[in-house]
Amino acid sequence: MLGGLFRRDDSPVLLASSSRSAFRRALSSGESQLFPDNSMRWSQTFIPTLKETPADAEIISHQLLLRAGLVRKLTGGLYTFLPMGLRSLKKVEAIVRAEMDRAGAIEVLMPALQPPEIWHQSGRYQTMMDALYKVKDRANKEWVLGPTHEEVITHLVANEFNSYRQLPRNFYQIQLKFRDEIRPRFGLMRAKEFIMKDAYSFDVSDEAAMVSYRKMYDAYIRIFARCGLRAFPVEADTGVIGGNYSHEFMVPAETGENDVAYCESSGYAANIEKAVSRGPSVSTPADSSGPAPEKFPTPGVVTIDALAKAPFHVPPSHQIKTLVYMVDSKLTVLLVRGDDQLNEPKLIAQLGSIAVRPATADEIFAALGAHPGSLGAVTGVPASIPVYADRVLQGAKGMTTGANEDGHHYRHVEIERDIRITQWLDLRTVQAGELSVQVGSPLKIRRAIEVGHVFKLGTKYSEKLNATFLSEDGQRHPMVMGCYGIGVTRTLQAVIEQCQDKDGILWPLSVAPFEVCLSPLSVVPTSPAWQLAQRLYAELEAAGIQVLLDDRDERPGVKFKDSELVGFPLRLAIGEKSLAKGEVELKVRGGTLQVVKAEEAVQRIVDWVHSERAKFAA
């Protein structure tokens, strides 16, 4: 081994110099046999803690990632993992891997660089276009950087599996994914490049696919629990990935990017993009107020709120909000109640559309002859334009809406009498306080971070990419698929977001970079504290405890602050004063100080670590 030739000599360190810095240099060059892995000594690894909060970090977990020296930013949405961050990341990965294996999934590794052809084949070259990174090779051929791997795995399975006898199968991988995010933010939360675990199941039938789905669902519950994370499954929209059944795993946090509606009595919980209720808290008027719509002047009134105020006094619940959208390039009129919000994901899901956006003021005027703020569907909507209305408006009478003429509205509108409705749909976003469908308790809404997502995909990809099998009767069928993702890097940050206090991170033992931080308050080689520290270090190592020795020649305050900032679950401090009494100090991060006899320290630590490990065990 070449390495042996260059191994540093372990000869005694000369301490001739009285200079402090010379002493430090001398210290760091010794003791290499005790520390075969340099990462076990603070001075020999790399933990660049920051006293001050970096200016471009907004949320607490992002700040702590930087302050605790876990990651450094290369540029927006791209980060380098430093030793402590990497150790935690690997632990999260290990938990994910163990639970996937246990659930019967098979690990593979797929290419990050992919041919665009398979994306055209699945149809997602179009639907995911904006999120796809594309690169060209020297021959000017285009490639894409994989934002996910349904296409690749389905291609593999299509080629390798042909019989019902070979199914079910579930393949998973843990690797980098690339997405051209509109706006990367919050550190690892929404990055251009991130580590994801994704699993893909292939079954012979819907029922069999549900079994696979359930296995993953259960595995996810265990994974997040083992990471020390409180995460909850909620019903979810499937989005561009397709499919018809899906749950997201959410970590409640104000800094999350999702809203979850939930009912504490029934346990119902759903992403706001999907959530339903028994309807608005304020009912819709259903009594006729006039024989026909009546136009009245409303100069300058272009908002629901303005119409609700003097001199009109029309409550928002008595108004029809008219929205105009381009749905797959087709101009479309959408009606919701004045106090409701259109739910775009619901619209997309129900119409099966791909690209949806609000129409521009120019497009609207060209088609309807009026500007936003005066729009309505009573008159002036050409028959070629579909009008979709929210079901809450069914039977509504005595409503007020725009007259499709700037500066005018209609009152006494009976929606079913006066408006041509193409189709009734669920278009509204539920609001807090509305009653849940199941038991009629009020829904609450809170922010959350999405850390995992399980989908039942059906045969969308297997049909397009020819992943078929021969059944017992010799018939060819498309495989029924499911896909299951976990944002590994995001999960890591979610742990920090959930487990921290004013002093820093409070790692759950299962994902902490080290289980124990051993802090001798003197590192002078001849000092009792240092000598004891070396002995205890060796004993803890021998006992299989992951321990980091803070061998820096720093003042106690610095060591304490740093160990709390980085967040090691347990700290063993050895100071000259207590050691004179034969004692050392144990402190669980976030807990109270315990003074114990030096001889008992190792056993106490081993016991504590073992009991803590048991909490997060499989």
Place this chain on the structure above:
RNA sequence: CGGGACGUGGCUCAGCCUGGUAGAGCGCUUGGUUUGGGACCAAGAUGUCGCAGGUUCAAAUCCUGUCGUCCCGACCA
């Protein structure tokens, strides 16, 4: 893509309004004193003031453009 804010040493920021050639704290280096909760004293090093144009005798400062970062939005007519 729209709106806003910001780019000054490794980090946090001041200086800009009112142009005159760059500062503080932290960190870093050296020496000394300290040594149980982010020490103190002294002496140092470190900045093309994001970049490119322009105005001016003179630009960190004013103007234009550009790049980058962060925040909000990208349904609420």
